[in-house]
Amino acid sequence: MLSHRVDHFVESVIRDMTRLSLKHGAINLAQGFPDFPAPLELKRAAASAIMEDYNQYSITWGAKDLREEISRKAREYNHIEADPENEITVTCGSTEAMMASMLALINEGDEVVIFEPFYENYGPDSAVSGAVPRFVPLGEDNRIDEDALTCAFNKKTRVLILNTPNNPSGKVFTKDELKLIADLCAYHDVIAVTDEIYEYILYDDKKHISIGSLDEMKDRTITISGFSKTYSVTGWRIGYALAEKTLTSAIRKVHDFLTVGAPAPLQHACVTALRFPDSYYEELVRMYDGKRKLLYGALINAGFKCCMPEGAYYILADIPESAGMDDMAFAKYMVSEVGVAAVPGSSFYKSEAGKHKLRFTFSKRDETLMEAARRLEGLNI
Ligand code: GLN
Numbered sequence: 001m002l003s004h005r006v007d008h009f010v011e012s013v014i015r016d017m018t019r020l021s022l023k024h025g026a027i028n029l030a031q032g033f034p035d036f037p038a039p040l041e042l043k044r045a046a047a048s049a050i051m052e053d054y055n056q057y058s059i060t061w062g063a064k065d066l067r068e069e070i071s072r073k074a075r076e077y078n079h080i081e082a083d084p085e086n087e088i089t090v091t092c093g094s095t096e097a098m099m100a101s102m103l104a105l106i107n108e109g110d111e112v113v114i115f116e117p118f119y120e121n122y123g124p125d126s127a128v129s130g131a132v133p134r135f136v137p138l139g140e141d142n143r144i145d146e147d148a149l150t151c152a153f154n155k156k157t158r159v160l161i162l163n164t165p166n167n168p169s170g171k172v173f174t175k176d177e178l179k180l181i182a183d184l185c186a187y188h189d190v191i192a193v194t195d196e197i198y199e200y201i202l203y204d205d206k207k208h209i210s211i212g213s214l215d216e217m218k219d220r221t222i223t224i225s226g227f228s229k230t231y232s233v234t235g236w237r238i239g240y241a242l243a244e245k246t247l248t249s250a251i252r253k254v255h256d257f258l259t260v261g262a263p264a265p266l267q268h269a270c271v272t273a274l275r276f277p278d279s280y281y282e283e284l285v286r287m288y289d290g291k292r293k294l295l296y297g298a299l300i301n302a303g304f305k306c307c308m309p310e311g312a313y314y315i316l317a318d319i320p321e322s323a324g325m326d327d328m329a330f331a332k333y334m335v336s337e338v339g340v341a342a343v344p345g346s347s348f349y350k351s352e353a354g355k356h357k358l359r360f361t362f363s364k365r366d367e368t369l370m371e372a373a374r375r376l377e378g379l380n381i
Helices: 006-007 012-022 041-052 064-078 092-105 122-129 145-154 175-188 245-257 264-274 277-304 326-339 354-355 366-379
Strands: 088-091 111-116 132-137 157-163 191-196 222-224 239-243 314-318 359-362
Touching: 006 239, 012 092, 041 264, 064 239, 064 264, 088 245, 092 122, 092 157, 092 191, 092 222, 092 239, 092 245, 111 122, 111 191, 145 175, 157 175, 175 191, 175 359, 222 277, 222 326, 245 366, 277 314, 277 366, 326 354, 354 359, 359 366
Parallel strands: 111 132, 111 157, 157 191, 191 222
Antiparallel strands: 088 239, 222 239, 314 359
């Protein structure tokens, strides 16, 4: 009765944990969204846009003023030239941009290279588009294993998904790593589809590099980002894809019939977001750096082993063996008995490695994180 496409994945475990968290009155360190207010200026811009009657469909592929502003931002921040008329598509979050890109590129049986650990969505993105995922585990210290990556490419490889800064590992891919990926993509005629939603959230002076800015990747990259994380508006669902003209026209076709367009008044407000001064981004990093250290300290104190992330707002922690439970059982125990929700590691791994991990987000108010720290102290592991 049902399509075989939906047999291959389950509903989001991240959002399932949010529901469980609500049920148990736990602190939700599972789903990555802020529990603090969005910037006032942005909320005002959205309210004015509605009052000024930006309430009907915008152009399917995005309001012109927003595409122009995204083009400027892409040039200045990502070092990517994207013509607003032909190379930018505004979507319902980067989630839609990713799915629309996959549907636009993949034929049944094409292969997609995905680094492990990976963001939960890429499995379903592959299943729905008919792609066969090839997972490449990152080695020790989150480094690329060059041999494993090289072996993952073959005649059927069509796409490589790259998420930097990475959710859940916090890895920020280096220039050398991007160069290696670029060489393989160029050699095998593969398109890189990137998820750069955390592009402004980097610590310890790490720099974000978009693979689409490398010469050889100019016409073979779909660069995806959005407003959710940088401007703390995850519920607005505004994202975008940058890609050369032919790729963009395929993405636009899918996008048009999937969603018609992203919310018009919120697109208008996002123009204001892109005009925020540099100090906004500096403050964002300063804020998340403090939260990163707070959660890291709390997890270490509670007996977890984990690394400081280089970017994004998650910490992937090892469940101590003494806990005697796998990730699912331990996540359920944590939410019901300790009052802290996290995501079971297996959501981010194809291999067994995820069974020994939990992912925590620190995109929460300091008070929330401190209360979580207090509860974690009671954890008996
Ligand atoms: N990106 C966020 C996370 O990883 C939110 C996921 C979602 O629910 N779309 O937690």
